[in-house]
Amino acid sequence: MRVDVDSAGLEVLSREQCYELVGSVPIGRIVFTEGALPAIQPVNFILDGEDVVIRTGAGSKLAAAARSAVVAFEADSYDEQTLSGWSVVLIGRAEAVGQDEHGRIAALRLTPWALGPRPHYIRIRPEIVRGRRINPWAPAV
Amino acid sequence: MRVDVDSAGLEVLSREQCYELVGSVPIGRIVFTEGALPAIQPVNFILDGEDVVIRTGAGSKLAAAARSAVVAFEADSYDEQTLSGWSVVLIGRAEAVGQDEHGRIAALRLTPWALGPRPHYIRIRPEIVRGRRINPWAPAV
Numbered sequence: 672m673r674v675d676v677d678s679a680g681l682e683v684l685s686r687e688q689c690y691e692l693v694g695s696v697p698i699g700r701i702v703f704t705e706g707a708l709p710a711i712q713p714v715n716f717i718l719d720g721e722d723v724v725i726r727t728g729a730g731s732k733l734a735a736a737a738r739s740a741v742v743a744f745e746a747d748s749y750d751e752q753t754l755s756g757w758s759v760v761l762i763g764r765a766e767a768v769g770q771d772e773h774g775r776i777a778a779l780r781l782t783p784w785a786l787g788p789r790p791h792y793i794r795i796r797p798e799i800v801r802g803r804r805i806n807p808w809a810p811a812v
Numbered sequence: 813m814r815v816d817v818d819s820a821g822l823e824v825l826s827r828e829q830c831y832e833l834v835g836s837v838p839i840g841r842i843v844f845t846e847g848a849l850p851a852i853q854p855v856n857f858i859l860d861g862e863d864v865v866i867r868t869g870a871g872s873k874l875a876a877a878a879r880s881a882v883v884a885f886e887a888d889s890y891d892e893q894t895l896s897g898w899s900v901v902l903i904g905r906a907e908a909v910g911q912d913e914h915g916r917i918a919a920l921r922l923t924p925w926a927l928g929p930r931p932h933y934i935r936i937r938p939e940i941v942r943g944r945r946i947n948p949w950a951p952a953v
Contacts, residue, residue: 679869680926698890698897708844708940709884711852713899719913722826728820743850749839756839758854758930784823784886785946799849805926 677803684802689759692802693746694718701725701795703765716744717781722796723761724768726789728780735761740765744795755806761797768792817946825943830900833943834887835859842866842936843884844906857885858922863937864902865909867922867930880907881900896947902938909933 675683684692693699702711714725725746742765749756768776768791776792783789816824825833834840843852855866860873890897909917909932917933919928924930 693910697892700841700852700886700888702852704845704850708882708903709845709850711843711884711901713888713890713897727864743852745841745852747839747841747854747881749854751838756854757924762849783874784897808856 679803680803684757684759684804686800689761689800689802690718690721692748692757693723693759693761696746696748699723699744699746701765702745707769715764715781715784717779719776719779719794721800722794724776724779724781725793725795726783727791728789728791742795744797751804753806755789757802757804759800760800761795762799762801763795763797765793765795768794815862818945822944825900825945826897827941829942829947830902830941831859831862832944833889833898834864834900837887837889840864840885840887842906843886844881856922856925858920860917860920860935862941863935865917865922865923866936867881868932868934868943869884869930875940880905883936885938890946894947898943898945900941900943903904903940903942904936904938906934906936 677683697715699716700711700713700714702709704710714727716723716725725766741762744761745758746755747758773792781792818824827942838856839854840857841852841854845851857864857866865920871927882903883900886899888897914933922933
């Protein structure tokens, strides 16, 4: 098995591997800037092709910050027993999903975990896709 | 039971609850800015009092970005069965740990999961501590 390893000793994942892993977890994290400070919020999400789609409330800081800003979306999984795991980061511009697309997106069944109305959808179109796996010789998690 | 809930329907955690939860997981995520883009890297860490301490290699992007920058540290845990979970974000300035402190910090046994030398320690001194729990009436995860 040939494994591409970066300077930190982590396996470099292919774009295909990145999407496969992101699609295997229910929760990711949106990273953005809020009042010049770094901000991060966990979100549940769906993949719409290569785009990440999340739901949000109107008043949410997330909605404000993500309004056409460049954001990062991160998903990961770790196993403390084998000290193994992976992390994938997608970076791209966030945009509100137009009303004309709401019907199709709603059919993808993106159900927020939290209570309260979240009538808006935000799409992130990744321009950078980056994934790393730690201790790739341990069993997959 | 009285629960403080924010506008998004999430339970607001006390500072004490935040630190208790952060101390219960092995992996967190450092959020910073890298070339004007949002960046996020998973790290294992220890708590030194209320500070977060991580290890890094000399050439790491993390070390460069964190050089006295304001960063966020996030930890979370989710349970897909009960749709419950929590997230804690600590925001503060990152600083290199001086050689004079290395002995004491080394004794705290912060062992990196990844291979490769990571001789430097970075300390984050949180000025903002923020935690939220989703579906607080579900069993704790």
